[in-house]
Amino acid sequence: MTDSPSPPAPDSPGAPIGFVEFVxxxxxxMALAALGIDSMLPALPAIGDSLDVRxxxxxxxxxxxxxxxxxxxxxxxxxxxxxxxxxxxxxxxLVGYVIANALAAVAGSFTLLLAARVxxxxxxxxxxxxxxxxxxxxxxxxxxxKVMSIAFMVFMVVPVLAPAFGEFMLIFGRWRVIFWAIAGxxxxxxxxxxxxxxETLVPERRLAIAPGRxxxxxxxxxxxxxxxxxxxxxxxxxxxxxxYLNSVQQIMAETFGRPALLAVVFATTAATMAVANLLxxxxxxxxxxxxxxxxxxxxxxxxxxxxxxxxxxxxxTLWAFGILQGLTMACFGLATSNFSAMAMENMGGIAGTxxxxxxxxxxxxxxxxxxxxxxxxxxTPVPLVAGFLVAGLIAFGLVFVTERGHVFRRG
Numbered sequence: 001m002t003d004s005p006s007p008p009a010p011d012s013p014g015a016p017i018g019f020v021e022f023v024x025x026x027x028x029x030m031a032l033a034a035l036g037i038d039s040m041l042p043a044l045p046a047i048g049d050s051l052d053v054r055x056x057x058x059x060x061x062x063x064x065x066x067x068x069x070x071x072x073x074x075x076x077x078x079x080x081x082x083x084x085x086x087x088x089x090x091x092x093x094l095v096g097y098v099i100a101n102a103l104a105a106v107a108g109s110f111t112l113l114l115a116a117r118v119x120x121x122x123x124x125x126x127x128x129x130x131x132x133x134x135x136x137x138x139x140x141x142x143x144x145x146k147v148m149s150i151a152f153m154v155f156m157v158v159p160v161l162a163p164a165f166g167e168f169m170l171i172f173g174r175w176r177v178i179f180w181a182i183a184g185x186x187x188x189x190x191x192x193x194x195x196x197x198x199e200t201l202v203p204e205r206r207l208a209i210a211p212g213r214x215x216x217x218x219x220x221x222x223x224x225x226x227x228x229x230x231x232x233x234x235x236x237x238x239x240x241x242x243x244y245l246n247s248v249q250q251i252m253a254e255t256f257g258r259p260a261l262l263a264v265v266f267a268t269t270a271a272t273m274a275v276a277n278l279l280x281x282x283x284x285x286x287x288x289x290x291x292x293x294x295x296x297x298x299x300x301x302x303x304x305x306x307x308x309x310x311x312x313x314x315x316x317t318l319w320a321f322g323i324l325q326g327l328t329m330a331c332f333g334l335a336t337s338n339f340s341a342m343a344m345e346n347m348g349g350i351a352g353t354x355x356x357x358x359x360x361x362x363x364x365x366x367x368x369x370x371x372x373x374x375x376x377x378x379x380t381p382v383p384l385v386a387g388f389l390v391a392g393l394i395a396f397g398l399v400f401v402t403e404r405g406h407v408f409r410r411g
Contacts, residue, residue, distance in 0.1 A: 016138070016198050023147060025197060026135060028189045029090070029127040031158040032097065035182055036066055036120060038162035038270075041249045042262055043175040050175065051110040056254075057375055060246040064371045065114040067242060069121030070128070071364030077129040078356020079214050082207040086134040087199045093126030094190035098183045105179035124186075128359050133351040136344055137200035146281050163263040207350070217353035227354060229402025230343040233297075233395040234336055235362040235369075240391035241332060242370020244269075244325075247377050247384045254379055256318045265322050272326040273333035280334055289338035290403070291410045296334035297396045303328045304389035311381055321381060328388055335395070 017025075040047075044059040053059055081089045100120035107113035139147050169177045207213060222228050248266060253259040276296075284292060307324040310316050340358075347354035369391075376383035400407055 016200060017196055021196065022138075025193060026131055026147070029131045029193065032094075032127055032182075032186055032189060033070060033121075033124045034158045035162055035165075035185065036097075036101070036124060037063055037245060038158065038266070039166040039169075039178050039182065040066075041163050041245070041266065042166040042259075043170060043178055044249055045253075045259075046170060046175045047110075047113070051107075051113060053110050056250060057377060060371070060374045061114060062117060063242075063246055064367055064374075065117040066121040067363060067367035067370070069118035069123075070125045071121075071360055071362075071367055073122035073125040074129045074356040074359035074363065076356070077126040078133075078353040078359075079207075079209050079217070081126070081130040081133050081356075082201070082217075082350065082353055083209045085199045085201045085206065086130045086137070087193075087197060089126050090130045090134075091190065091194055093123050093130070094186055094193070096123030097186045098190070099123075101179045101183035101186065105176045105183070125359070125363075128363070129356045132340070132344065132355040132359070134197075134200050136348060136351040136355070146284055161267070163266045167263055205349075207353075214353065217350045218357050220350060221347065221354045221357040224346050225402055226345055227343050227347060227358065229398055230339040231358045231361050233398040233402070234339045234343070234358075235366050236391040236394040236398065237297075237300075237332055237336055237339075238362045238366030239369025239373070240388040241329075242367050243373025243384055243387045244329075244370075246370055246374025247381075250377055251321070251381055251384065255381060256321070258318060261318070265318075265325075268322055269326045269329045272330040276330040276333035277337055280337055284338065288410050289342050291408055293335045293338035293342075294396075294399060294407045294409075296331040296338075297392055297399065300328055300331035300335065301389065301392040301396060303331065304385055304392055307385045308382070308389055311385055316381060 016022075040062055044062060045056075047053070047062060048056070048059040077089060077093070097120055100116055100123055104113055104116035104120060107116055135147055165181070166178055169175070169181060207217075249259075249262055252262045252265060280292060303324060307320075307328065310320055310324065343358050344351065344354060369387075373383055373387040403409070
């Protein structure tokens with residue numbers, strides 16, 4: 001299958017609102033999940049102390065619980081988005097996200113906090129499924145990849161600022177204030193979306209919620225070579241990303257003894273991802289998704305191997321970690337944004353269901369992989385860096401099989 005330019009087709013009419021506002025709104029919806037994860041990082045020690053969590057590695061479950069809910073719930077949001085439309089599902093989900101964060105803010109035990117986090121992740125999962133389906137309603141192929149790259153670039157402002165936001169909240173209040181702030185921001189995005197975004201799923205393309213039809217949609221999603229191959233490749237890379245999210249706070253505090261620099265280092269690595277996605281949006285229409293993403297995975301493997309050698313030879317410093325991890329994250333951004341577009345290439349007729357299956361796979365299993373990487377933290381960056389290296393090798397192997405050996409094609 002070639003990767004030819006894909007202008008809006010009859011079933012991809014373009015954004016129903018202005019392009020800039022459309023991209024910003026998509027980015028804001030996507031950013032709510034990132035805010036729910038990244039703003040927690042500097043608060044993990046305070047949460048542990050407040051709720052009597054003695055094992056530092058156990059505090060990582062605040063992240064993992066959210067990701068599990070975020071991944072599993074996508075199987076429900078997809079069929080709902082295909083039946084009731086993107087707009088109604090997103091509005092209901094955003095209301096649920098506001099409530100879940102309010103519950104987390106008043107949780108009196110670690111168990112109740114984790115339950116609220118699972119519920120919050122499950123609610124905000126719609127912003128992944130229905131939003132991808134919404135974009136696919138309007139664009140396809142390279143045009144979709146361009147929209148997603150620009151949206152991802154804007155959305156990356158949140159990971160850049162979220163840890164600093166969390167630290168700011170801790171200065172002027174307890175960790176519970178962070179959850180109240182997330183609830184407030186979610187309410188603002190809810191109002192924006194409800195006022196400005198019309199439904200993008202036309203009535204004649206709505207699909208009934210029927211077990212047989214849903215099962216056929218799932219089967220179609222996992223039977224398509226591009227959908228399955230690039231979803232599994234994304235899963236491997238997402239596992240490495242979630243390992244980073246689980247480990248970075250402890251790496252800064254225990255490995256380098258500089259917990260105050262968490263926000264700076266995290267912002268730097270997030271910024272490289274944003275720059276990578278800006279670059280992708282400018283070159284993807286010319287070079288194609290395959291050449292860019294395959295090259296990015298190859299670079300990620302090489303960078304991770306170099307980083308692991310630096311750590312093993314005792315030359316790891318905070319500067320080395322920041323630079324090498326930042327470059328690795330840039331490669332991650334270039335690869336995954338294009339992987340997502342290619343996985344959805346043949347899924348236009350079942351965009352919501354396909355997006356839910358792909359999201360469930362990459363996020364749920366990615367979060368499990370990330371939890372394993374995080375729990376392997378031993379005071380050094382070795383588990384994290386090795387995780388990126390193995391994930392890159394697996395992703396490239398999956399791409400090689402998916403493309404039947406024809407990698408690095410330029411469309």
